[in-house]
Amino acid sequence: MKKVDINYINKKLLEEKCEPIKLVNDSYGDLRIANGRLLDENGLPIGTKGDMYTKQILDRILQEGTMDINPRPHYDDGQKAHTLSVNHGMCTYDLTKGEFPITTLRPIAVKSSIGEMLWIYQDESNDLDLLKDKYGVTWWDEWDIGNRSIGTVYGETVRRHELMKNLLKGLKENPDGRRHIISLWQEDDFKEKHGLKPCAFLTEWNIRHGRDGNDYLDMMLTQRSSDFATAGTINQIQYLALQHIVARHLGVTPGRFTWNYNNIQIYDRHINQAVEMLNREPIDCEPKIWLNPDKDDFYSFTPDDIKLVDYPRELVKTKNPQLKFPLGI
Numbered sequence: 001m002k003k004v005d006i007n008y009i010n011k012k013l014l015e016e017k018c019e020p021i022k023l024v025n026d027s028y029g030d031l032r033i034a035n036g037r038l039l040d041e042n043g044l045p046i047g048t049k050g051d052m053y054t055k056q057i058l059d060r061i062l063q064e065g066t067m068d069i070n071p072r073p074h075y076d077d078g079q080k081a082h083t084l085s086v087n088h089g090m091c092t093y094d095l096t097k098g099e100f101p102i103t104t105l106r107p108i109a110v111k112s113s114i115g116e117m118l119w120i121y122q123d124e125s126n127d128l129d130l131l132k133d134k135y136g137v138t139w140w141d142e143w144d145i146g147n148r149s150i151g152t153v154y155g156e157t158v159r160r161h162e163l164m165k166n167l168l169k170g171l172k173e174n175p176d177g178r179r180h181i182i183s184l185w186q187e188d189d190f191k192e193k194h195g196l197k198p199c200a201f202l203t204e205w206n207i208r209h210g211r212d213g214n215d216y217l218d219m220m221l222t223q224r225s226s227d228f229a230t231a232g233t234i235n236q237i238q239y240l241a242l243q244h245i246v247a248r249h250l251g252v253t254p255g256r257f258t259w260n261y262n263n264i265q266i267y268d269r270h271i272n273q274a275v276e277m278l279n280r281e282p283i284d285c286e287p288k289i290w291l292n293p294d295k296d297d298f299y300s301f302t303p304d305d306i307k308l309v310d311y312p313r314e315l316v317k318t319k320n321p322q323l324k325f326p327l328g329i
Contacts, residue, residue, distance in 0.1 A: 001027045004062050004275060009084065012067040013268060018080055021268055028278035031055055036099070038282060047282025050101040050233060053091045057228055058274045060086055061266055068265075073328030075269065081328025083227075085265030091236070092258040096216070101236035101259070102311065104283040107322050108233050110308045112137050117238035122299055124159035126150045135303065142329045143195030151194030157184050167205065168298060171250055175207040175215070185224075199225045200235050205246070208255055216255030217247040224262045229270040229277070230325045235259075241306050244289045249298040254289075273323040280320045287311035 003026050010020035032038065037045035038052045065084035073081040093099035102108060115135025119125055123134075126149040131137050145151045158164050163182045170180050182205075184198040202222040210216055221239045226232050236259050247254045266274050292305035 001029060002059065002063065003027045004271065006271075009067060009268065009271070013082060016070065016080060016082070018082065018268075021271055023275065024272050025275050025279065028059075028275055031059060040281070046284045047104055048102055048285065048287065049093055049099040050091075050103045050236070051105060051282035053101070054103045054105055054233065055278055057089065057232070057264060058266070058278055060089075061228070061264065062271070062274060062278075065265070067268075071328075075326055075328060081326075082268045083265035083328075084268065084271070085263050087263050088261070089264060090258060090260050092256060093240075094256055095240075095254045098286045098288070100287050101233060101240060101257070102287055102308070103233045103277075104285065104312070104316050105277040105280045105320050107313070107317050107320075108237065110237055110311075111303055113234045113238040114241045114306050115303050116140075117242050118301070118303065120155040121158055121164050121242060122301070124155045124164065126152070126154060126156040140195075142327070145193050145195055150196070152189040152192040153194045153196070153198055154184060157186050157189050157198075158182075160189065161186065164298075168246070168249060171205060171207065171217075171246070175250075178206065180205040199223055200239065203239065203242075207250075207252060210255075215252040217243060217250060217252045218256040218258075219243040219246075220258040220260065222260045222262070226261050226264045227267070227328075228264050229266045229274055230327075232264070237308075241289055244291055245298055245301050245306065248291055248296055251296070267326065267328050269326045273325060276323060277320075283312055283315055283319060285310060285312055 006023050006026060013020050033052055036049050038047045040046045061084055065086050068083050071080055071082055075081050093101055116137050119131045128140055128144055128148045140150055143150050167180055167182055182203045184201040200221060200223045204220045206218045208216045208218055240257050243257055244254050287308055287310050290307045290309045295301055295305050
């Protein structure tokens with residue numbers, strides 16, 4: 001069994017005159033892993049590859065993570081929102097082998113996540129009313145700059161620099177190129193009023209001519225910061241969906257998806273939830289992204305054309321119900 005060093009965490013919180021954390025459970029079992037899968041008590045593979053990475057990352061943060069000092073975010077009660085974090089890591093999935101980033105350790109809002117992705121890369125928008133009315137997503141409202149927008153970031157950056165249009169054109173005209181990149185980190189844009197700077201900010205795209213005669217689209221996502229317990233899986237799923245619809249637009253097969261993270265963290269008020277997920281048993285399944293077979297133009301896809309299938313939603317809700325994660329703003 002492993003234990004959480006709550007004394008280290010609470011000492012840091014008390015130094016900054018913040019309330020200490022009370023753990024419901026301070027321990028969880030050792031992880032058993034083989035060939036990129038978690039193993040059950042009988043040594044058999046269980047859960048998704050995303051479940052394996054989720055437990056590995058939460059375990060690493062709880063065992064090695066360091067507390068920040070005087071953080072920028074606050075909770076809605078005004079207390080500083082401290083994080084426990086580690087730096088540098090990578091999760092990679094071979095989609096042709098059924099490897100998938102979703103976790104079964106708690107329910108994930110897949111449709112809303114895909115809607116947010118379309119708002120950024122297809123609508124090329126920063127309009128919060130459009131995000132709410134078209135996709136039912138309101139979690140960006142906390143970063144409203146006062147005009148029902150998040151300012152010159154994300155979708156506005158995509159529109160302003162024609163990032164998506166240039167990517168699709170470049171991949172079609174020069175499939176063997178190694179300069180197919182979308183960067184949302186545009187310093188000049190940040191000089192204008194904006195909300196939260198992009199976290200998942202860089203994607204790199206490559207066409208691979210497989211030895212089996214098929215062409216594959218590989219994509220690497222780089223994220224500067226990940227609030228992992230809340231959104232780590234969400235970010236991976238939405239960019240995986242983006243990879244699928246770009247691949248369909250190009251007429252190639254989704255290949256490898258890799259997620260690089262720079263700093264990955266959990267908030268102090270998420271520690272109990274992290275221990276709970278580490279103690280949960282994942283559900284064995286092989287989910288995949290389904291795309292409407294009648295669609296092949298990137299800009300024609302809607303959330304109803306992009307679905308997660310072969311994922312036991314109701315079983316996940318029953319066995320590993322949703323957890324609450326207080327938001328640091």
